Amino acid sequence: MKTARVSARQMGLISCEDCHLLSRMPKTSTHGVAHCPRCGGELHQRKRNSIARTWALVVAAMAFYLPANLLPMTITSAVGTVSADTIMSGVIYFMQHGSWEIALVIFTASVFVPFLKFIILIYLLLAVQFKLVKQPKDLTRLYRFTEAIGRWSMLDIYVVTILVALVKLGFLANIEAGPAALYFALVVVTTMVAAESFDPRLIWDVVEEKHE
Numbered sequence: 470m471k472t473a474r475v476s477a478r479q480m481g482l483i484s485c486e487d488c489h490l491l492s493r494m495p496k497t498s499t500h501g502v503a504h505c506p507r508c509g510g511e512l513h514q515r516k517r518n519s520i521a522r523t524w525a526l527v528v529a530a531m532a533f534y535l536p537a538n539l540l541p542m543t544i545t546s547a548v549g550t551v552s553a554d555t556i557m558s559g560v561i562y563f564m565q566h567g568s569w570e571i572a573l574v575i576f577t578a579s580v581f582v583p584f585l586k587f588i589i590l591i592y593l594l595l596a597v598q599f600k601l602v603k604q605p606k607d608l609t610r611l612y613r614f615t616e617a618i619g620r621w622s623m624l625d626i627y628v629v630t631i632l633v634a635l636v637k638l639g640f641l642a643n644i645e646a647g648p649a650a651l652y653f654a655l656v657v658v659t660t661m662v663a664a665e666s667f668d669p670r671l672i673w674d675v676v677e678e679k680h681e
């Protein structure tokens with residue numbers, strides 16, 4: 470293997486997550502835990518239980534995704550009538566009223582993006598777990614992509630706000646956020662933490678193992 474392509478782990482080096490000091494892999498102390506020689510923080514070569522933790526968070530996020538989409542997102546009451554709208558009925562409402570741009574934004578942010586994140590994270594998890602890494606660069610790119618769209622996750626929250634504002638502009642008497650809003654926030658948070666808990670270095674570890 471070329472020296473330029475040797476990972477810290479292969480060289481017996483370990484980087485501290487707290488102070489980023491790169492040190493020689495110390496002999497593990499009494500409880501099997503190594504500590505940073507500078508700041509004393511616990512040292513880990515890879516994020517701990519990355520795969521199990523990411524799986525748990527993805528499953529939790531998918532469980533929240535169902536009520537987020539099936540329960541009412543907004544409850545509007547106009548003169549004498551009360552209507553509860555789910556995300557999809559909201560999308561359909563805007564499409565029927567000619568605001569297809571708004572419908573598209575709501576659909577993308579609320580339905581499509583979280584779904585895409587589930588698919589990518591599951592794909593990455595399976596690839597690492599079953600050591601089926603053929604194109605590590607592409608997988609790393611996919612991971613970067615989920616991280617990047619994670620930054621836009623909060624868009625969902627803005628969507629609800631815009632929705633409320635728009636309905637208010639439509640002179641409806643009253644609008645409230647429905648129970649789906651809570652599940653929705655939970656989907657956003659759990660998918661963000663799931664992407665964060667996945668360690669992309671595991672992708673390259675599979676490649677390294679194959680070459681050893």
Ligand SMILES: [Zn+2]
Binds near residue numbers: 485490505508510
């Ligand atoms: Zn340190």
